[in-house]
Amino acid sequence: MRKLFIRTLALALCLTGTAQALRAQETTAAQTAAAADQRPKTINEMRQERGLTDTHNLFVPKGQWIFGGTASYSTHTNKGYQFLVIEGINSKGYTFRVSPMIAYAFRDNMALGGRFIYSRTLLKLDNAELHFGNEETGTNIVARDFYSLKQTYSAAAIWRQYIPLGRNKRFALFNEMSLAAGGTQARFANDSPVKGTYETGYTLSLGISPGIVAFATNNMAVEVNVGVMGISYTHTKQVHNQVTVGKRNTSMMNFKVNIFSIGLGMAFYL
Template identity: 45%
Template sequence: MKNKVFVVFVLLFAGILSVSAKRPRMTRIDREIQKRVFIPKGQWMAGGTVSYSEHDEENLNFLVLKNVEGLGYDFKVSPYVGYFFRDNMAAGVRMAYNRTYLDMGNFELNLGEDFNISLDDVYYLEHKYEVAGFLRTYIPVGNSKIFGLFNECRLTYGYSRGKNSTGSGEKYDGTFETVHNLEIGFAPGLAAFITDWSAVEVSVGVMGFDFKWTDQKTNQVEEGKRRVSSGNFKINLFSINIGMTFYL
């Protein structure tokens, strides 16, 4: 009996080996992406993005917002430099500075007769500094040497200090805020060369994970803390960045 079982086992094992030998092996598809050189090894890249916006309201009424009076602006500059250590792949450093300012003399929120909020002398100012290391890879669009897609992986550390306050005199209420944040993300985009050594780049906001630590002090007495972690992998079409990059 044992001999028969052993023979059957050997025959089954031999059949499995025979079927496996006849089955076609899975082979890796060579898409020849790395063979198409868009930017060669040994080049340097340098560039940056700049954005500025401002607003000025006087006796503005919009839906539930009433009698809005204020002004403000937002300014951001972000230079970067990188080196191509292999074809179509670069590593580098990016820095950024962002200043946000808001000064509103009056602000009213009207949600009906039983719920009205009125604020006077609303003030907000924030300075933010960032430094990031990045790894960027390029893929040409077809056989084009003008248009190429890229994806940038970033590790960013940010530090900011801000102040917000309302009222004046005896009704003054002010808070100082310090924020540290760590961000791991991806920023896909498109590069279009306009000369042999310069290109216009369009990219969307960073997608990935963000960790933020906030410390506050209100009226130089009360202290508050906040810790936030979030993940975002949605493409935000309202956070499009446009900049120039030079290749040397």
């Protein structure tokens, strides 16, 4: 009986020590978790909370190629048209713009690539009259035989980040940053005998264009973006009648929505 009692007492003491050790481990783990909650969160931890770096919110997987672009074409013809104080407008012209794009997803929901932009604008004005006041005492300005042709071209390096809308696989937001450089050519002529001006120049710009993408099929998507911020520098050289030379330098920093930069295009994710 005495041996059985001693064995039972030893077993009870062992169980008591084990329970105390487990409680001590739980207390240490709770203190560690509390200390982790009290320390400041890192940038990566905050990004994970927003879902920007959550691998589960996958929209564009790593290794995917993206091909796309935008294109637009418009024409106009005026015959005897009147606009406010401008009368007898006889003109015709067109505007053409194309912007192909290629990118590669170097990591999930992020892509690097390039974009090329070309635009061409033509205006032929046969006649237009500007009237201020009445016919007897007013001022009349007449423009005839005016011709304008302008071409712009640029290449840009782009970086894109896609932000999925929750777990949605069809719609997502994206932000596109671009660093572009390009040139311009323009010709202006009017009057008879003809007086002409020729312009050349170059442009450097940095821009941000957020947008939204919607997949119509598994590989084809429709994209809409708009420029909201940009920094640009432009240098222009002008030669008038092959004699007079003029130069112009302009710089601009824009922090507002540019409604003229709204783009609607197609993209293929392969």
